[in-house]
Amino acid sequence: MVVLSVPAEVTVILLDIEGTTTPIAFVKDILFPYIEENVKEYLQTHWEEEECQQDVSLLRKQAEEDAHLDGAVPIPAASGNGVDDLQQMIQAVVDNVCWQMSLDRKTTALKQLQGHMWRAAFTAGRMKAEFFADVVPAVRKWREAGMKVYIYSSGSVEAQKLLFGHSTEGDILELVDGHFDTKIGRKVESESYRKIADSIGCSTNNILFLTDVTREASAAEEADVHVAVVVRPGNAGLTDDEKTYYSLITSFSELYLPSSP
Ligand SMILES: CSCCC(=O)C(=O)COP(=O)(O)O
């Protein structure tokens, strides 16, 4: 088995979710279709609720920022003019969400609504999150060795907690010391990793970030974070240069902690 030694200065392991702890197929074939199939009914049922109105406001603000993009779907401001107006508005939100999802956008607005929609499915036990078999044993081992384990995903913190709280391995939320999402910044920007280190109270070089996306690895590395690229079944392929440049692992069990027995 290939072994990657974790540098002695590392005290925090920061994990991506999709393509790293969890198969991309679970996200693409289960989580995302749930949104596309249920968004219209969800909006119709929850429209009057404060949380739903906040989600729509955030999506409208994002739509304004996206107006220059090809195929962007605007969300009109509410005029309060009757049932037809409301149905048009709901349809615009549905079309906007589906357009963003067709591009796999990682906007905070989209991710916030998705998190709220998944809540009902997870808490009712209709959905359980999948984790690669090596994830939970490795995380337990790292924590026993004194490592802190954090999550940094484009999925909202609320969605992350749903996944870890309702998984095929049971409730594994207690294995995570903290969560970050795009509210701290985009995963492809190095400043986000500096802010994460500040928030944890460590230096960036105390962190090892595991991700499947090389643009994220590159941003983290620019901030002096240690990185390893995770190669999982179903992940996007890497170029030969990327394979040469990055430390690669195919399982969390390939990480060797100097402090572990
Ligand atoms: C944690 S919620 C489900 C995944 C998701 O919506 C997503 O965008 C995953 O992005 P990641 O940064 O974990 O690759």
Ligand SMILES: [Mg+2]
């Ligand atoms: Mg990922």
